[in-house]
Amino acid sequence: MAPRKAYLLRLDPRLLEALQRWAGDDLRSLNAQIDYLLRQSLKQAxxxxxxxxxxxEN
Structure with missing residues (x-):
């Protein structure tokens, strides 16, 4: 698996709270939820x- 890169993301607190609730509803971490949503958006576009x-790796 390719190494992941860290990126600082500043969000409106209300947006962050909504994303955290959504992640919890989907049984994902916040990071996994954001990754999922970004991948879906790229696919739709x-x-x-x-x-x-x-x-x-020999």
């Missing part, structure tokens, strides 16, 4: 996520 680079 017809944007592609490049496949992960293969690494040789």
């Amino acid at each position: 017809g944007r592609k996520i490049p496949p992960p680079e293969e690494t040789d």
